[in-house]
Amino acid sequence: MKLAIASLSLLLVACTAPQPPAAPEPPPAPEPVVAPATPAGEAAMGKRAPGQENVDPLQVFRAFGTEPFWNVNVEDAVLTYSTPGDQQGVAMQGTRRALADGVEINGSHDGRVFTLTVTAGTCSDGMSDNTYTMVSTFRYGDLDLKGCGEAAK
Structure with a gap:
């Protein structure tokens, strides 16, 4: 009888279908790149988030001038206009229009129309080399201001 039970046990083990290998674990999701927050009370300085250095320079750039001093930081179609008297600046949403050699952003803010035009060309700020x-x-x-521009760094 013991021999019969042992034989049946061996037959059952031999007839069991092989199990497929376990599915591999999916790779972990990459962590999102997040731009560092701008400290409260400070205007963005046209800096790019890590990993964004190769973004089209006319998406993230700054325009600026002297006499009077002014600065406009641009990210897509959002401008932040600042002056020495208002370093926090004013954020304005505009509409982008591509030019053959640059970009134009138009809109209005607080009842005032604005247009920023940036084109390729050599420019000196008049105060430095x-x-x-x-x-x-x-x-x-x-206001009608003229100046230079550069891609965000």
Whole structure:
């Protein structure tokens, strides 16, 4: 009888179908790249988030000028216009239009129409020995400002 039970046990083990190998674990999801937050009370300085260095320079750039000093940081179609008297700046949403050699962003903010035009060209800020590769004009209400531009670093 013991021999019969042992034989049946061996037959059952031999007839069991092989089990497929376990599915491999999926790779972990990459962590999202997040731009560092701008400290409260400070305007963005046109810096790119890590890993974004190769983004089209006319998506993230700054336009600026002297006499009077002014600065416009641009990310896509959002402008942040600042001056020495208003370093926090004013954020404005505009509409982008591609130009043959640059970009134009139009809109209105607080009842004032604005247009920022940045085109390729050699520009000097007039105060340093620096030469820039973009020429800019910024009209905001009755202000008409001229200056240079550069891709965000």
